[in-house]
Each structure stands twice: as C-alpha cells, then as structure tokens.
Amino acid sequence: MSLSPPAIVVSLTQSIRARPILWDQYQRTNVINEQELRLIKAVDKVPKEKRVGIVESDPEGYASLLVSSSTGKSLLERSGKRVEFVQYLLALGVELCEDVPSYIIALNSRQDPYSHLITLLDHGDDPIPIIASSLLTTLISVSLAKSKVDRPTQQTLPTLFKYLATICASSESNLQDLAVQSYVLLLRNSYSRMTFWEMGDETVRGLTGVVETAAAGSKGKGTTDVGLTAGISSSVAALGGDLRQGGVNLQLLYHVLVGIWALSFEETIAEELDEKYDLIPPLVHLLRSAIKEKILRVCLAIVANLIGKAPATNLPSLLLARLLPLLSTLKGRKFTDPDLTADLDSSLGALEAFQLTQTNFDEYATEIRSGHLSWTPPHRSQDFWKKNARRIMEENGGELVNCLARALRESDDKIVLAVAAHDVGVLVKEVPEKRRVWDTALVKSRVMELMGDSDPEVRYESLKTVQEFLRYAFGG
Known part of the structure; x- marks a missing residue:
C-alpha cells in the first residue's frame, strides 16, 4: 500500500535539511573524509531531479554514509554525539529512500543494515528516534516483501514495533499518525502480522482502542450520510479540514482500520480478535455511523475476512451485533466500488445462511456468552423460558450460569x-430446585x-x- 510520508517526518526532515552545516570545517578536522564530503556536497540543497540522478549513479556510496560495510563504519555510526550530523544523515536517508529505489536496495543489501539505526530509537534528541x-x-x-524474512529483519522488527507502540499511545496526533502509518506498511506478510499479534496488548490495543473510541462517539448515528459531509452530527467535526468521526481524526481512523484489516x-x-479485544x-x-465511504469499505473488508477466515x-457475534439488518439496509444503496459490493454481498449471504441454522436458544446463548446483553426478544418471552430455562441452567456444566454471574460481577453497563x-x-422462578447454584456463584448477594x-x-x-429468592427462603 502506498502512503504519503507522515506529516511529522516531512516537517522534521525539511527543517533539518535546510540548516547550514560547515562541512569543510569538519573535513579539515577529520570528522568526515574527503569521499564522504564529496558525496554530501553533491546532493546538498540541489533540486530533486538532479539529486536522484546523482544517487542513482552511486547508490552504494550513499548507502555507506548510513550503514557500515565490510570496509569500515558509516559516517552515521562515527558521528556519535554530533546531533546535527545524525539528524542530517537520517533526514537525507529518508528523502533518498522516498526518491531512489536503488538506494533502498543498496542499504538492505548490507550484512546488518539495522543494527545501528535501531539504537537511535533510544536517542535523547527528540527528532532522531522519530x-x-x-x-x-x-x-x-x-525487506518483508521478500519470499523469506531474513535474520536482521526478524531481530529488529519486535524492537521497532515496541517503539511504535509507545508513540501510538502518545496524546500527540502527529506521533499517533506516524505509528499507525508505519504499522500499515509493516503488516504486509504473515511473519510481521504474527509478530505484531504475539506482542499482545502492547501493540494490538493501540489499534483496537482507537476503534472503540470512534465507535463510542458515534453511537446512535445512521449511515444515511455515508460519503457526505453535509449535516454532520455532533459526533463529527469538520474544523479546518480536520474531519473526525466519534472524536477521532478520520484519516487516523482509516489507517487504524487498514492495519486491523491486514491482521485479519x-x-x-x-x-481471536473479537474474543480478546471485543472488536465486533x-x-x-x-x-x-460511517461518514465516508472509505471507512465503510474497510470495515466491510474486515467483516468479510472475519467471516471468511x-x-x-x-x-454468532456478528449476528448478535445486529449486523444482518444493517447489511440489508446497505444492500439497497448504490455503491460504485466493486470490492465494497463484493464484501457486502458475501457477508450478507453468509449471515443469512447462518441465521437459518439458529434457534432461539442458540441466539440467547451467543448473547450471554458475549456479555453484551440487551432486551432482545427471548428475555421477555414466557414461552422461551418455559422451554429453555432448565437447559440454560444445565448447558455445558452451567456455562451460561457462569456467564450471567460474570456479567453481574464485572459489567458497569446498566442495561x-x-x-x-x-x-x-x-x-430462579422456573428452576427453583437449582437456586443454590446462584449462591455458589455469589449472584444472590450481588443482586441484593x-x-x-x-x-x-x-x-x-x-x-x-x-423476591424470587425470598419466595424459597424457608423452603428445603
């Protein structure tokens, strides 16, 4: 996937590259050698087109400024505590990577291209780790695009993910953007996805937390205005082009959803996504509540993967979340994106077929297991309770009893x-002889x-x- 460079990186690199550095003076004191000075001067403050041609003619030489080779340490590694050098070389590296593919190949062809760069994530100068x-x-x-993940990439990826997770948790939107866009670029094969997933809450919670925040601020909103900005409700703010959904920057939300889609x-x-992170x-x-078609499209792509995989x-969880009627409504709308339409059709068909296999008891059990209880029809149906109360008490050794007990004990949702x-x-009313089970589960005291x-x-x-418990208080 092609993404524009994160705004914070563009801003920092442009600012750093604009500063004057006294290269000749450093060369006279042997901080840099004559060959390195020639390479830097050739591309310093020259038009992009000219710079590209120069680097393409000697990608290995320019790679040696950043990454050590068998002949010696790179200028970056030798720069040590010279912050202005480190900043400049990194900024130059970012710009050259964006413009010259052969330069990236030259860097990655080194025996250990990341070992020094990864140490800079702990640097005390704020721009340098970024x-x-x-x-x-x-x-x-x-490197991850190769058929086999090499050892340097395997060793470096967890550390990079750890750093990105730290800035993803920042309150600064620019840093969040950098982290999430980096995730999108990195989650491109099975190895990187499983590495990310196995780091657990440290990495995954940064993505699912954004989805929860956006959804919480969008509850009760309809999809009637998908793709439109007119009449945006209080859950969406369009201020100075900063379009938001549920209080979350729309572009950030989109990149988060693309990251989750890659994982799925x-x-x-x-x-495990829904089980561990309650994602559905x-x-x-x-x-x-999507206000842009691109949000709708990537959400449907995630749903299609969850169903397909x-x-x-x-x-069961998607049916419980009332996705089927929502998809039926969306089916009546006209979308021009063929991928969106295909995901909508396949998801709708799968849910319709699954619903035909479900009994009232199956739907009730799914709801209770999920912990997302609401006033669905079975709760108010006397006929349902007459037919199923005993089964609920006995199913899977009292599994549903334990789920109800957990909901009472752990939930803070009033419904x-x-x-x-x-x-x-x-x-208790329908199966009074099993009422002591509720005492064992500490439910009676919780209800009181x-x-x-x-x-x-x-x-x-x-x-x-x-009152139902008290009805049998003096019974055997």
Whole structure:
C-alpha cells in the first residue's frame, strides 16, 4: 500500500535539511573524509531531479554514509554525539529512500543494515528516534516483501514495533499518525502480522482502542450520510479540514482500520480478535455511523475476512451485533466500488445462511456468552423460558450460569446489569430446585447489592429477583 510520508517526518526532515552545516570545517578536522564530503556536497540543497540522478549513479556510496560495510563504519555510526550530523544523515536517508529505489536496495543489501539505526530509537534528541523509526519502517517494509524474512529483519522488527507502540499511545496526533502509518506498511506478510499479534496488548490495543473510541462517539448515528459531509452530527467535526468521526481524526481512523484489516488475513488472528479485544460491537457501530465511504469499505473488508477466515467464531457475534439488518439496509444503496459490493454481498449471504441454522436458544446463548446483553426478544418471552430455562441452567456444566454471574460481577453497563438480574430472577422462578447454584456463584448477594443501584431499571429488576429468592427462603 502506498502512503504519503507522515506529516511529522516531512516537517522534521525539511527543517533539518535546510540548516547550514560547515562541512569543510569538519573535513579539515577529520570528522568526515574527503569521499564522504564529496558525496554530501553533491546532493546538498540541489533540486530533486538532479539529486536522484546523482544517487542513482552511486547508490552504494550513499548507502555507506548510513550503514557500515565490510570496509569500515558509516559516517552515521562515527558521528556519535554530533546531533546535527545524525539528524542530517537520517533526514537525507529518508528523502533518498522516498526518491531512489536503488538506494533502498543498496542499504538492505548490507550484512546488518539495522543494527545501528535501531539504537537511535533510544536517542535523547527528540527528532532522531522519530526519523530513525521512519527510515527503519521503509527499509524493513521492503525487506518483508521478500519470499523469506531474513535474520536482521526478524531481530529488529519486535524492537521497532515496541517503539511504535509507545508513540501510538502518545496524546500527540502527529506521533499517533506516524505509528499507525508505519504499522500499515509493516503488516504486509504473515511473519510481521504474527509478530505484531504475539506482542499482545502492547501493540494490538493501540489499534483496537482507537476503534472503540470512534465507535463510542458515534453511537446512535445512521449511515444515511455515508460519503457526505453535509449535516454532520455532533459526533463529527469538520474544523479546518480536520474531519473526525466519534472524536477521532478520520484519516487516523482509516489507517487504524487498514492495519486491523491486514491482521485479519491471518486465521489465528481472525479467530481471536473479537474474543480478546471485543472488536465486533465497535466495528458494527462504525459501519452504522460511517461518514465516508472509505471507512465503510474497510470495515466491510474486515467483516468479510472475519467471516471468511473464522466463520464458526465470528458469525454468532456478528449476528448478535445486529449486523444482518444493517447489511440489508446497505444492500439497497448504490455503491460504485466493486470490492465494497463484493464484501457486502458475501457477508450478507453468509449471515443469512447462518441465521437459518439458529434457534432461539442458540441466539440467547451467543448473547450471554458475549456479555453484551440487551432486551432482545427471548428475555421477555414466557414461552422461551418455559422451554429453555432448565437447559440454560444445565448447558455445558452451567456455562451460561457462569456467564450471567460474570456479567453481574464485572459489567458497569446498566442495561447489561438489568437484563442479567432479570434473567436470574426468571431462572430462579422456573428452576427453583437449582437456586443454590446462584449462591455458589455469589449472584444472590450481588443482586441484593444492585437493589441500591443509581439506575431505576437495575433497581427494579434486582428487586424482582430478590423476591424470587425470598419466595424459597424457608423452603428445603
């Protein structure tokens, strides 16, 4: 995927390259040698077209400024504490990588192209780690395109991911942008995706957290204005061209979703994304509230991968998240993007076919296991409880009982608490001989505690459930 260089990198490199450096003076004191001075002067402050031609004629020579060879250390490595040198050489390297493909090949052909660059991620001068990470990202992303991942790339990638995860957690949007765009370039093959995934919360949470934030700020918004900026609601701000969804910069959100889409090509990741990071509910919220077609397109691409790579794991959760009616609505709209249309059609077909196999009990069990309880029809259906209460209590050794207990114990969502309290009360009423199971799971005491909750619906449902427990207080 081709991306424009991150704004912060462009700004820093342009500023650094514009500063005058007294090269001749450094050459006279043997800081740089005559050959290095000639190479630098040939490309310093010359038009891009001329610079490209010069570097193309000697890519190995220019590579030697940044990366050591068998004949000796590079100028960058010898620069040591000369911050202005390090900054300049890194900025030059970034610009040459952008303009001269043969220069990247020359750098990557060195025996160990990353060993010194990776140490600069810990440099105390703020611009240096930023520019070094951008340079490393470019070099490693090209290396990852090879059929086999080489050892230097294997050794360096986790450290680079660790640095990017740190700046991804920054409050500065420019740094977040740099991290996420770097992820997009790096997550280009199975090896890098699994390396990223196996680092767990350190890396993945930076992406899923952005999706959660954008979705939380977009709840209740419709898809009627996809592709339009007119009539943007309070969840979207268009100020000075800074278009936002749910409080998140739209371009940042798009790059985050592209990163998740890349991860979802791995079957292992597709199986575990929702389980570990509860991704499906916010993803469906974004589909429902997307204000730009490109957001809709990449969300649908993620859904298609989740279904295609791990249908047994993800179809129940997608159905529970009410994706099917949303896709049916989207199906009635006209989209010109063939990939979007294909993903929409395949996802809709898979969900429709899966729904035909589901009973009321299956849908209820999926909901309870997910922890995303709401007032779906089974909760209010006397017929459902008459037919299924005993099965709910006994299924998989009381699995659903434990899920209800966990929802009451861990959730702070008032709807979840009210529904869970309601269901416990009905189960006590329908299967009274198993009521002691709720004592063992500490549910009875929790429901009594919720009688004092600030939410009136939680209080009401908890009171009704406590009454059911009390009905049998003096029974055997």
